[in-house]
Amino acid sequence: RLRKWQERIRTKDAGERNLQFALSEIDRMASALGVPRSVREVASVIYRRALKEDLIRGRSIEGVATSALYAACRKEGIPRSLEEISEVSRVERKEIGRTYRYISQELGLEMRPVDPKKYVPRFCSELELSEEVQTKANEIIEKTAEKGLLSGKSPTGYAAAAIYAASLLCNEKKTQREVADVAQVTEVTIRNRYQEQIEAMGIHG
Amino acid sequence: MTDPKDTINIENVVASTGIGQELDLQSVAMDLEGADYDPEQFPGLVYRTQNPKSAALIFRSGKIVCTGAKSTDDVHESLRIVFDKLRELQIQVNEDPEIIVQNIVTSADLGRNLNLNAIAIGLGLENIEYEPEQFPGLVYRLDEPEVVALLFGSGKLVITGGKKPVDAEHAVDKIVSRLEDLGLLE
């Protein structure tokens, strides 16, 4: 009886230690990504819910913590791509994506697809592009997405192409390589999306 | 307009069966030309047929999985070939082993581009999975028939998980009517 009691405490302590580890990891990754405190709070709420619903069984604590942070960034409207998230996590991109889809489904997060426009401010500031370019890029995304061009395309590649196009139209040209680097997509992807967007906008460069 | 049902094409059929006899895969691998067997990597021996094209996974228990066939008839034809090959090796094979179709993969075309963002919200975010950063298709699980459909921006789709060819037809009908009700198929 006394032994059972000790076991319970031991289990409770272990669980508590795991939770603390997960939360400190979320904090560490959030700091590395430079996201606001609100995102860390949303991420820890998601993690605790996943823990309560027993979704961690068969998965790594680190994987669930990373996925919770990825989901939190999106929920808060300041998405980080899986590529960016995986750079501050020790879990590989593919696993983060899988775990995210799992907890998202199980917790009924009902996440909306990422809006490419959400990447525009951050990517543009990293490229030191003006407000005018941002506005133009948003306009391109808005109009071409309305025409159905966005279906199935990656939000980062889509945003990158619009930014590249906008930089040309506003005479603040950035090379495809420069934009590709901040968005972490290939030049080929920018080229392909750019071509479609320009066509749909009826523009010629 | 062409009925999307008429664009349905079976791309792959997975079936299981058994010869009712245990096998020594090591010797089968030696005698059967073209057989791939690496027990360290996978417990089944892989044997490919050319006409019709398919791959058979043969296990020590005598159970066999056939995949890659384009129709249920092709599954039977492929397995007939596999059974005969085994008989040539002096292995006893039951007369007419029961062949169970486990999964049918189908492709189809709705003939119209799809706005996957609108469909995701229209069908209900809780019922679908759409993560274009990870995969370009929208994943839609149906209850009746119990299949999974992958919808693409081009209007093409893949239906998998069905056990009968008609499952795909019913699935396409339901998807079309649901999208029409939502006004997303115009």
Next chain:
DNA sequence: ATCTTACTTTAGAAAGC
């Protein structure tokens, strides 16, 4: 810059780790 190859997702069975 374009081509080729390859990987992402879905389902299902098999035997074993």
Next chain:
DNA sequence: GCTTTAAAAAGTAAGAT
């Protein structure tokens, strides 16, 4: 959970030319 098989959809990526 993973391993292996095959096949489609379309996007993305990497390496070669």
